[in-house]
């Protein structure tokens with residue numbers, strides 16, 4: 001019987017949560033060393049990352065490196081009005097934070113200048129599963145697909161590079177592509193960089 005998206009999510013989320021803190025730290029550092037060599041990272045000044053939850057690979061070493069290199073870091077914030085869309089707010093060491101409805105820390109809205117999604121250079125996306133052709137399965141809210149939907153339009157804005165971050169164990173054989181799925185530019189794991197032609 002084929003595995004449903006729900007079963008696959010449950011399965012991989014469970015495997016991810018079982019990684020020890022030491023393995024999590026090692027993967028986060030190795031993934032950072034992989035991605036920081038790419039042109040996607042080196043040419044980017046405005047970079048969206050995320051704070052890890054539920055065993056996701058941690059972009060925290062990458063965030064520290066961005067700050068050191070004077071790149072501006074943004075985090076996703078659940079849109080206060082539009083259904084399942086994201087805003088991106090700057091994130092500094094002293095940004096006032098709150099917990100969103102999924103208990104993930106996000107910057108408070110306050111007066112921080114938002115950056116429109118199309119004006120970011122690089123967006124590092126969390127994901128639950130990926131395949132070797134750039135297929136991505138997320139947490140199921142469709143937040144990133146809705147927010148970067150403009151990239152699917154033929155005359156659309158080119159927008160940021162979209163790079164998924166994952167533990168290598170999150171790779172699966174083949175994910176069915178849905179017509180709302182926004183293509184990824186690449187994926188970075190602790191083992192390697194996958195690059196797709198977009």
Ligand SMILES: Nc1nc2c(c(=O)[nH]1)N(C=O)[C@@H](CNc1ccc(C(=O)N[C@@H](CCC(=O)O)C(=O)O)cc1)CN2
Nearest residue numbers: 050051052053056076102104126138139140141143144
């Ligand atoms: N670290 C991180 N931040 C992120 C995301 C993410 O995947 N990871 N998102 C990527 O989109 C957005 C939040 N999307 C999320 C969607 C579902 C769940 C979640 O845990 N869902 C529960 C059930 C729903 C509920 O509690 O109401 C679950 O599946 O167990 C979490 C985040 C924005 N920020």
Ligand SMILES: Nc1ncnc2c1ncn2[C@@H]1O[C@H](COP(=O)(O)OP(=O)(O)OP(=O)(O)O)[C@@H](O)[C@H]1O
Nearest residue numbers: 136137138139140141142143144145146149178180
């Ligand atoms: N551009 C869009 N417009 C309208 N609905 C969308 C769009 N993109 C995704 N959806 C809807 O969102 C729901 C969740 O999509 P999906 O399972 O692909 O999310 P995901 O990629 O796992 O989540 P996330 O991007 O939040 O990590 C689906 O029911 C889909 O119909």
